[in-house]
Amino acid sequence: MPINRNFQTTWKKIGRHQDHTIWQSETSLLGIHGTRVAVDFDECTGCMKCFTVCPEDVFEQWATTSGQIKADPVKETACLECLACEMVCPEDAICITQPPTKSDTLSALLD
Numbered sequence: 001m002p003i004n005r006n007f008q009t010t011w012k013k014i015g016r017h018q019d020h021t022i023w024q025s026e027t028s029l030l031g032i033h034g035t036r037v038a039v040d041f042d043e044c045t046g047c048m049k050c051f052t053v054c055p056e057d058v059f060e061q062w063a064t065t066s067g068q069i070k071a072d073p074v075k076e077t078a079c080l081e082c083l084a085c086e087m088v089c090p091e092d093a094i095c096i097t098q099p100p101t102k103s104d105t106l107s108a109l110l111d
Contacts, residue, residue, distance in 0.1 A: 002092035003040040007032050018060075018074040030064065034073035036097050037085070043093035044070045050085035050094060058085070 004010065004025070011023040011032065023032040030041030037058055039050075046069035051059050058079050062072035071094075073079075079096065086094045 001043065003032065003038065003043060003095045005095050007038065008035065008097070018072065020073060020076050030070070034076045036099070037073035037076035037079045038095045038097065039071055039073055040093045041070050043091045045091055046070055047090060049088040049090065053084040053088050055082065056080055
């Protein structure tokens, strides 16, 4: 199942890990790590394709208590928003949230 792209409004913040937020829903086990670069740990299979395409080395390997490897967005603030990781993820477990631009904010205020 693809990452829930509305997680920031429908999931709860339950903590922090390596300078990024961890989000949890009532049905998720491992949750989503990150906000700007979000990885659904329940969906990530640890294929590490995101590692190979990320020009800024945003991801690090993280092992669950059962030994599963996940792509952890520990350097999400370095993200260039190229969307390469999102495009290569075979599980659709990554969501890049682009910050609003000044023109987006102005448009929202005028609407």
